[in-house]
Each structure stands twice: as C-alpha cells, then as structure tokens.
Amino acid sequence: MTPDVSRQRLRRGVPVLSCLLAATLLAGCAVGPDYHAPEIALPLQWANAPKQTPAAPRDLARWWLGLNDRTLDALMDEAVAGNLDVATAKARVREARANRKQAIAALLPTVAGSDSLTRNRTGNSAPSDTAPISGSPYTLYQAGFDASFELDIFGANKRSLEASTRALEAAFDDLDATLLTLLGDVASTYAEARGYQARVALARRTATSQRETAALTKSKFDAGSASAVDVAKAVAQAASTEANIPQLTAAYVQAVHRLGILLGREPSALAARMDRGGAIPAPRTAxxxxxxADVLFRRPDVRRAERQYAQYTAKIGVATAALYPSVSLTGSITTSAQKAGDLARGSTIGWSWGPSATVPIFNAGSLLAAVDAAEAQRDQYLLTFRSTVLTALQDVENALVSLSEERKRATKLAESAKNYGEAARLSRALYQTGTSSFLDVLDAERSAYSAEDSLLQSRVAITTDWIALAKALGGGWDRPVDTSTRVVVDTGTLPHLIDVRVMDPVR
Structure with missing residues (x-):
C-alpha cells in the first residue's frame, strides 16, 4: 500500500478512535470490596529488649558493618550480585511488571490493521439475466482496520490493574525478603566457618601440649617415677583431642562450600580465600x-504478606464484575477496489461501529462460586499476614533473649576457661617437680580444653544471635538492585528457518 493511501486511511479512522476513547468516561465505577489495611493488635514494647531509644529504619541498613570484617563485607557484595535465589526474585519482579503492563493495556482500545491482495474469478452454476456463466479473472485490493474497546463499567479491568499493581509491589518485597535471608545466611555461615577454624587451631594446640605431657610422663616412667597406666592415659588423651580435628575440619569445609553456593559459585570457590584465616567476627555495635509496630514496615515478609492480601482483595472485584453485563464498542473501516489507485475513494469505503453487550443469564452458579473462591483466597492471605506478623514478633523476642543470655553464658565461660587454663599450667608445673599426681594434670588439661572450646562456640553463638536479631528486625540491603537485566538474552528471534530435528523427541 502506498504511503498516501495509508495516511488517508488513518485520517478517516480518527473519528472512530475518538468515539472509542470518549467512551472511557463512562467507565468510572468498580464492584467488589475496596481494600482497607488490616488491623492487628501489637504490644507496645519488646518484653526482652533493654531500655533504649527507638531505632529508625536506617539504623539497620548494612548491619554487617558492625562486625568490622572486611572479608565479610566483600562476600556480602558478591552474594547480592551472584546469588541464584536473588536472580530468581529479580525475574519474578520482571514478570510482575510485565503482567501489570498487560493489565494497563486492557483499559485501552485495541486497533488492528489488515491489507490483502487476491486474484479472483467468479461464476454461476446456471445462466441468469444478471450474471454470466463465468467471469474474467480480476484482482481485488482491500485495506482497513478494526478497533474495539471494552467499557469497564463495573471495573473488572480496573480491579485487574489494582491486583497486578499489588502483585508487583509484593514481588519487590519478595526480593527484599530474599536479600534479607541471603545476607543473614552469608554472615552466619561465615561466622560458623571462622569458629570451626578457631576450634581446629585450639584442638591442635591442645593436642601438641598433651603430646608434650605424654612425653614427660614417658620420661618419668623410664625414670621409675610414673606408672605405665599414666603413660597410656596421657597418650590416649592426646589422641582423643586429635580425633576432634577431622570432624571440625569437615564442618569447616562444608561451611565454606555453603558460602560458595550462597554466592552463586562452585562449592570450593572460596576455599583459598577462607584458608588464609581470620578471627571470629564479633559485634561492635548494639x-x-x-x-x-516497626516490623510492619521493616520486615519485607510482612510487607509482602500485606500486599498479597491487597492483591487478592482486588481479585474479588474481578470475579464480581463477571456477574454483570459487559459492554464493548467496536468499529471498522474497509476499502476495496480492483485498482490500487482507487483505494480510499469515497465509493470504495465501508464502515461500521456500535456497541455490543454480553449478559450472563445462566451459568449454573459458576460465577457466584468464583466470587466465593476469591473471597476464600482473600481470607487465606489475611490469615497469612497475621501469622507472618506473629512470626516476626516471635523472631525478634527469641533473638533478643538468645543474645542476652548467650552473652551472660560467654562471660562465665571466659572465667571458666581462664581458671582452667591456669589450673592446667600449675598442675603441669607441679607434676614436673613431682609434687602433683598425673591425675591432676590429666583432669586439668581435659577441663581446660573443654572450657576453651565451649567459649569459642559461645562467641560464634553470640555473633549468630546478633545476626538473627538483625534479620528479625528487618535489616537488609539499602542499595539499588537492578531488576531489568535478563538472565537469558535471546538471539536470532526474527523469522528464520529451524532445524526440524530439534523437535524430534527420539534421536
């Protein structure tokens, strides 16, 4: 079709489109319940929190900086960039965004153009006065477009847009929740790995000391001042301590493997970096x-549950609107001629436009059942929201009490480890001079190792409890996250030939 003909056709179609757009003014109401934020009773203060000034949300942003560990800081950045669960959550955001665009499109008219060129020959089965038995072949040119617009009188499309908007907001909250979980898992696993490293080092130091004690006992046995039983016990205790090293090493390696997976990499990707060693990260800030009430806007899982409740409230309106008539405006303009130059002439143009209505009369109650199902779904998401809030409150209270009590425990363990260490040193010195029995040395060394190992575990527990509190309070990532980049970039999507062998299920 020539450009002039196309422009003429578009100019003639303007009145039809204008009528369709003007009809949007009629679509101003919606059926179904309007959303109201759910009310939930919350305590005024935390039962296990110390008295302090309420925190602003920004106080929890990038909370892991309070652990003062540069290696951990770098791992956090890498995890956000590479974690596969985060990438999946980003894809869900893109999906929700596309669904919302589709819902917006349903509120606007649709226009489709058509062009055709056919070669025709007509004939009659019997002669008549008006038509010959057969005619000469001729070429027919046709062009036109159709437009339609659904009058959203009862708000089905508006409710769909509302639902898709809430779904998009929930997808963003789901991304935030995934980031919150990821950051907590990376920090906790990192602390556990450093804890295993420290416990392996302790076991090796202790075993070395115990081997020295066993050698001393053997010397005393050779001199006749110790028994063979003492020698056997000394060797056995050193071997028992050394037996812990493989188990702790395996736990450390497994923690490093978990870190690699959390970063979206192969399990052993961080082995060299982690093997350099490092201290157990300890909280430097409270x-x-x-x-x-802060959990209602801090916790992304709570926000997601609330947005999903709003989404399914809007879906009731979609189901309810199906009970009412639907009205559409349709219009079309066509032009046909046996010569391309005759297209768009007044004598070749045909048009039609007008409303059409569809009224549900009998459907055996399926539409009412759909409304009931939508209401039941809405109730489920309200209950899920309430359950999520209660779980959030429980998480905070549990983390508060665990952190507080573990700190008390660590204080006592530190005192215990200090005194047992002193007892082991003194008993060994006295044993060398012959003024103490080997049983005292054996008991003191065993107790000292146990106390120091328990202290290391308690330090790890303090850090993981602190991390759990940060997660429970809703601390997370505060930097922009790119959700627009696709994982798979398709190529060769224009029309092309394909190899039919790829569709053969048997090869």
Whole structure:
C-alpha cells in the first residue's frame, strides 16, 4: 500500500478512535470490596529488649558493618550480585511488571490493521439475466482496520490493574525478603566457618601440649617415677583431642562450600580465600530493637504478606464484575477496489461501529462460586499476614533473649576457661617437680580444653544471635538492585528457518 493511501486511511479512522476513547468516561465505577489495611493488635514494647531509644529504619541498613570484617563485607557484595535465589526474585519482579503492563493495556482500545491482495474469478452454476456463466479473472485490493474497546463499567479491568499493581509491589518485597535471608545466611555461615577454624587451631594446640605431657610422663616412667597406666592415659588423651580435628575440619569445609553456593559459585570457590584465616567476627555495635509496630514496615515478609492480601482483595472485584453485563464498542473501516489507485475513494469505503453487550443469564452458579473462591483466597492471605506478623514478633523476642543470655553464658565461660587454663599450667608445673599426681594434670588439661572450646562456640553463638536479631528486625540491603537485566538474552528471534530435528523427541 502506498504511503498516501495509508495516511488517508488513518485520517478517516480518527473519528472512530475518538468515539472509542470518549467512551472511557463512562467507565468510572468498580464492584467488589475496596481494600482497607488490616488491623492487628501489637504490644507496645519488646518484653526482652533493654531500655533504649527507638531505632529508625536506617539504623539497620548494612548491619554487617558492625562486625568490622572486611572479608565479610566483600562476600556480602558478591552474594547480592551472584546469588541464584536473588536472580530468581529479580525475574519474578520482571514478570510482575510485565503482567501489570498487560493489565494497563486492557483499559485501552485495541486497533488492528489488515491489507490483502487476491486474484479472483467468479461464476454461476446456471445462466441468469444478471450474471454470466463465468467471469474474467480480476484482482481485488482491500485495506482497513478494526478497533474495539471494552467499557469497564463495573471495573473488572480496573480491579485487574489494582491486583497486578499489588502483585508487583509484593514481588519487590519478595526480593527484599530474599536479600534479607541471603545476607543473614552469608554472615552466619561465615561466622560458623571462622569458629570451626578457631576450634581446629585450639584442638591442635591442645593436642601438641598433651603430646608434650605424654612425653614427660614417658620420661618419668623410664625414670621409675610414673606408672605405665599414666603413660597410656596421657597418650590416649592426646589422641582423643586429635580425633576432634577431622570432624571440625569437615564442618569447616562444608561451611565454606555453603558460602560458595550462597554466592552463586562452585562449592570450593572460596576455599583459598577462607584458608588464609581470620578471627571470629564479633559485634561492635548494639542493635536497637525499636518498638514492635516497626516490623510492619521493616520486615519485607510482612510487607509482602500485606500486599498479597491487597492483591487478592482486588481479585474479588474481578470475579464480581463477571456477574454483570459487559459492554464493548467496536468499529471498522474497509476499502476495496480492483485498482490500487482507487483505494480510499469515497465509493470504495465501508464502515461500521456500535456497541455490543454480553449478559450472563445462566451459568449454573459458576460465577457466584468464583466470587466465593476469591473471597476464600482473600481470607487465606489475611490469615497469612497475621501469622507472618506473629512470626516476626516471635523472631525478634527469641533473638533478643538468645543474645542476652548467650552473652551472660560467654562471660562465665571466659572465667571458666581462664581458671582452667591456669589450673592446667600449675598442675603441669607441679607434676614436673613431682609434687602433683598425673591425675591432676590429666583432669586439668581435659577441663581446660573443654572450657576453651565451649567459649569459642559461645562467641560464634553470640555473633549468630546478633545476626538473627538483625534479620528479625528487618535489616537488609539499602542499595539499588537492578531488576531489568535478563538472565537469558535471546538471539536470532526474527523469522528464520529451524532445524526440524530439534523437535524430534527420539534421536
């Protein structure tokens, strides 16, 4: 079709489109319930939190910086960039965004153009006065477009847009929840790995000391001042301590493997970096718990549950609108001629436009059942929201009490480890001079190792409890996250030939 003909056709179609767009003014109401934020009773303060100034949300942003560990800081950045669960959550955001665009498109008219060129020959089965038995072949040119617009009188499309908007908001909250979980898992696993490293080092130091004690006992046995039983016990204790090393080493390696997977890499990708060693990260700052009501906007899982409740409230309106008539405006313009130059002439143009209505009369109650199902779904998401809030409150209270009590335990363990270490040193010195029995040395060394190992575990527990509190309070990532980049970039999507062998299920 020539450009002039196309422009003429578009100019003639403007009145039809104008009528369709003007009809949007009629679509101003919606059926179904309007969304209202759910009310939930919350305590005024945390039962296990120390008295402190309520925290602002920004106080929890990048909370892991309070552990003062540069290696951990770098791992956090790498995890956000490479974690596969985060990438999946980003894809869900893109999906929700595309669904919302489709819902917006349903509120606008649709226009489709058509062009055809056919070679025709007509004939009659019997002669008549008006038509010959057969005619000469001729070429027919046709062009036109159709437009339609659904009058959203009862708000089905508006409710669909509302639902898709809430779904998009929930997808962003789901991404935030995934980031929150990821950051907590990376920090906890990192702390556990450093803890295993420290416990392996302790076991090796202790075993070395115990081997020295066993050698001393053997010397005393050779001199006749110790028994063979003492020698056997000394060797056995050193071997028992050394037996812990493989188990702790395996736990450390497994923690490093978990870190690699969390970063979206192969399990052993971080082995060399982690093997360089490092201290158990310890909290340098206190986390402010604020008030229980803060979890309603801090915790992304709570926000997601609330947005999903709003989404399924809007879906009731979609189901309810199906009970009412639907009205559409349709219009079309066509032009046909046996010569291309005659297209768009007044005598070759035909048009039609007008409303059409569809009224549900009998459907055996399926539409009402759909409304009931939508209401039941809405109830489920309200209950899920309430359950999520209660779980969030429980998480905070549990983390608060665990952190507080573990700190008390660590204080006592530190005192215990210090005194047992001193007892082991003194008993060994006295044993060398012959003023103490080997049983005292054996008991003191065993107790000292146990106390120091328990202290290391308690330090790890303090850090993981602190991390759990940061997660429970809703601390997370505060930098922009790119959700627009696709994982798979398709090529060769224009029309092309394909190898039919790829569709053969048997090869």
């Amino acid at each position: 986390l402010k718990a604020g008030i229980p």
